[in-house]
Each structure stands twice: as C-alpha cells, then as structure tokens.
Amino acid sequence: MTNETLEILLAAGIPLAIVVAVTTLLVRRRRGPDTDEAPTALDEPVVVPAPEVEQTVEAPAPPVEVLPEEAEAPSVLEVPAPVAGRLARLRDRLSKSGSPLGARLLAVLSKDHLTEDDWDELEETLLLADVGAGPTGELIDALRTRVRVEGLKDPAQVRALLREQLIALVDPTLDRSLHTAPGAAADGSRLPAVVLVVGVNGTGKTTTVGKLARVLVADGRTVVLGAADTFRAAAADQLQTWGSRVGVHTVRSDRDGADPAAVAFDAVRTGRAEGIDVVLVDTAGRLQNKAGLMDELGKITRVITREAPLSEVLLVLDATTGQNGLNQARVFSEVAGVTGIVLTKLDGTAKGGIVVAVQRELGVPVKLVGLGEGPDDLAPFDPEAFVDALLEG
Numbered sequence: 389m390t391n392e393t394l395e396i397l398l399a400a401g402i403p404l405a406i407v408v409a410v411t412t413l414l415v416r417r418r419r420g421p422d423t424d425e426a427p428t429a430l431d432e433p434v435v436v437p438a439p440e441v442e443q444t445v446e447a448p449a450p451p452v453e454v455l456p457e458e459a460e461a462p463s464v465l466e467v468p469a470p471v472a473g474r475l476a477r478l479r480d481r482l483s484k485s486g487s488p489l490g491a492r493l494l495a496v497l498s499k500d501h502l503t504e505d506d507w508d509e510l511e512e513t514l515l516l517a518d519v520g521a522g523p524t525g526e527l528i529d530a531l532r533t534r535v536r537v538e539g540l541k542d543p544a545q546v547r548a549l550l551r552e553q554l555i556a557l558v559d560p561t562l563d564r565s566l567h568t569a570p571g572a573a574a575d576g577s578r579l580p581a582v583v584l585v586v587g588v589n590g591t592g593k594t595t596t597v598g599k600l601a602r603v604l605v606a607d608g609r610t611v612v613l614g615a616a617d618t619f620r621a622a623a624a625d626q627l628q629t630w631g632s633r634v635g636v637h638t639v640r641s642d643r644d645g646a647d648p649a650a651v652a653f654d655a656v657r658t659g660r661a662e663g664i665d666v667v668l669v670d671t672a673g674r675l676q677n678k679a680g681l682m683d684e685l686g687k688i689t690r691v692i693t694r695e696a697p698l699s700e701v702l703l704v705l706d707a708t709t710g711q712n713g714l715n716q717a718r719v720f721s722e723v724a725g726v727t728g729i730v731l732t733k734l735d736g737t738a739k740g741g742i743v744v745a746v747q748r749e750l751g752v753p754v755k756l757v758g759l760g761e762g763p764d765d766l767a768p769f770d771p772e773a774f775v776d777a778l779l780e781g
C-alpha cells in the first residue's frame with residue numbers, strides 16, 4: 389500500500405468509525421431500562437477524583453460555627469512574602485510617579501549659591517508635597533541655618549543634611565510598633581489582640597485588612613477577620629477572598645445591612661473561643677455626619693470591648709487625597725480613638741510629605757504604608773527607609 393492510499397483510507401475511515409460508534413451508542417440508549425445489557429460508560433455518573441489539597445501554611449482551627457465559606461477554601465494556600473525590606477519597593481514606585489519630592493529638593497540644594505528665590509522654591513516644593521505649613525517652615529529654617537553656619541557646598545554634605553532634617557521631621561522617636569500580642573482576661577483565659585480598622589470609604593480599608601492578615605500569617609500568628617463593613621455588599625466577599633488565600637477564617641453576616649457591631653462582636657467572640665492571636669475588624673467608611681459616625685463606631689467599640697480590649701484602632705488614609713483626606717481623618721480620629729495610621733496608595737503620589745502632615749495634624753504615628761495593589765504591598769513604616777526612598781527615587 390502506498391502512502392497516498394493509506395492517507396485516503398485514514399481520511400475516509402476515521403469519520404466512518406465515529407459515525408458507527410455514535411449510532412451504536414444511541415441505539416443502545418434508546419433501548420431503555422428493559423435492556424439486560426450492562427450499562428455503558430455514558431449511563432454511569434462521571435466520578436472525578438478530588439484534587440489533593442496541598443497546604444503550605446497551617447490552617448487555623450475550625451471555627452465555632454461552620455460557615456459556608458469553609459467549602460470555598462482554595463486548594464493551595466499562598467505563602468506571603470517576608471515583611472522585612474518591603475519599604476525599599478517604594479523607591480521604584482516613587483521614581484515612576486513623576487518627580488519625587490527628594491529629587492526636587494536636592495536639585496535646588498545642590499546649587500553652588502542659594503539665592504532667596506531658591507529658598508522660596510524649596511518652600512513651595514515642600515508645600516506642594518503636602519508637608520504642611522508648620523513643618524515646612526521648620527525645615528527651611530533648619531536648612532538655612534545649617535547651610536549658612538557650616539558653609540555647606542559639597543553635594544554629598546548637602547544631601548546628608550537634607551536626609552538628617554527630613555528624618556527629624558518624620559520623627560523617628562514615635563512608637564510605630566503594631567500592638568498585636570494576645571492578652572489575658574481576669575480569669576486567666578487568653579484574649580486575642582483586636583485591631584479595628586476605620587476610615588473613609590475607598591481609602592483601602594478592606595485591602596489593608598487583607599494585606600495585614602498576610603503580614604501576621606507570615607509572622608506565624610493565627611488570625612480571624614471580622615467583616616463589619618455590612619454597608620457595601622461586596623466588602624465581606626472581598627475580605628473573605630483575602631482571608632481564604634492564606635487560610636484565615638472570616639466571620640460575616642449572610643445578610644446585607646446587618647448590624648456591624650453584631651458582626652464585630654461575633655468575630656471577637658470566635659477569636660477568643662478559638663484561642664486566636666489577632667482579630668482584625670473591617671468597618672464601613674460612611675462619613676454621613678459626625679454624630680452618625682460616632683454612634684456607629686461607638687457601638688462597635690462598646691460591644692467589642694465586652695469580649696476583649698481594643699489593641700489598635702488603625703485609621704486608613706489615602707495619601708493621594710491631600711488636605712481633603714486630612715480633614716476627614718480628623719473627624720475619625722476624634723470619634724474613634726485612633727492609635728495608628730495606615731497611609732495607602734503612597735505608590736500613586738509624588739507627595740510623600742503627607743506622612744509629616746498627617747502625624748502633626750492627628751498626633752498619631754504612621755505605622756503602615758500601602759505601596760500598591762499587590763497582596764504583599766503593605767510595609768511597616770520606617771522613617772529612615774522612607775526618607776532614603778524619597779531621596780533616591
């Protein structure tokens with residue numbers, strides 16, 4: 389048989405074989421249940437073996453109440469990136485966000501002779517970068533004195549001076565540690581650390597809670613999430629997805645618009661019953677009016693503290709919103725007893741000066757910064773690494 393003949397036979401034969409097979413199967417099926425033939429593969433239910441669950445991170449103990457989400461756990465848990473050194477990413481991100489503050493300051497300060505216009509330009513640059521009027525005045529005064537007294541000319545010396553002054557402005561003496569160590573109740577039972585996350589809507593609260601859960605998991609802690617943002621329907625789903633990626637359980641209500649205080653209470657009670665280290669509670673960010681906000685956050689705080697004291701109240705602030713964001717933050721800090729600030733979207737602004745302004749305005753340290761939308765784009769705030777990122781960006 390030649391190759392050509394073989395190809396013709398194959399071309400005609402394969403469709404013919406398919407037609408014969410399909411016809412046979414159809415005829416067999418039509419015969420119905422009275423046939424005494426053994427069932428064909430088409431009659432049998434398809435049994436697909438369950439994929440093996442590969443766990444790279446220890447899953448938390450099962451919750452007190454088994455919620456439907458347990459069935460949705462992903463087959464492979466993610467391993468969060470190490471936390472150390474994350475702030476260094478800011479340098480790359482800042483260099484992409486136009487002309488960063490540090491570069492602009494250095495460009496003026498590196499001139500041979502600084503005129504009054506140059507000092508005005510420096511001042512304007514700091515104000516435009518949201519440093520705020522008070523801190524800007526302080527920095528300019530300190531720089532002028534040092535440049536005059538020490539007669540600094542060498543660019544490396546000027547740069548070192550600017551670095552030193554910026555670090556002083558950001559204030560390295562503030563306590564930026566996140567209080568997440570479990571405590572003990574009067575009866576000796578273990579209490580989880582409770583972190584309440586508040587802020588205006590859209591600032592990145594839910595994302596921050598998700599990223600923070602990963603930071604804690606990377607640190608070997610057990611975590612429970614409380615979806616007390618019952619105002620936005622998708623918020624609980626969003627939070628649950630974050631948690632399930634690292635094996636963290638989310639306590640939520642199955643009803644939209646449920647009482648956020650009740651969900652927060654359930655989350656803390658679950659955390660306590662299960663001996664969890666940290667309970668992170670996400671809240672809605674409605675800023676209808678101060679009285680309404682005070683009522684809602686006051687109630688959440690009251691019911692939580694029936695189970696365990698609050699370890700941290702983190703205010704999430706969008707770094708790109710400038711003065712407007714600061715005004716809103718002031719209202720939250722007045723009603724919620726804020727202990728730390730999370731400054732998100734620092735990757736999306738060349739105005740790093742907001743760090744200084746927000747600390748001065750609210751009298752509370754920036755403890756964490758958001759550096760992007762990636763799951764591990766949250767870093768502990770470190771004044772020196774931050775200033776280095778500004779100057780080297």
Ligand SMILES: Nc1nc2c(ncn2[C@@H]2O[C@H](COP(=O)(O)OP(=O)(O)OP(=O)(O)O)[C@@H](O)[C@H]2O)c(=O)[nH]1
Binds near residue numbers: 590592671673759
């Ligand atoms: N570039 C950037 N985007 C961020 C950062 N943090 C959060 N986002 C984005 O900001 C948007 C809003 O984030 P959410 O976490 O839903 O904000 P929220 O405050 O919980 O919003 P509400 O539930 O409406 O109150 C999302 O698209 C996030 O991906 C960050 O550090 N950098």
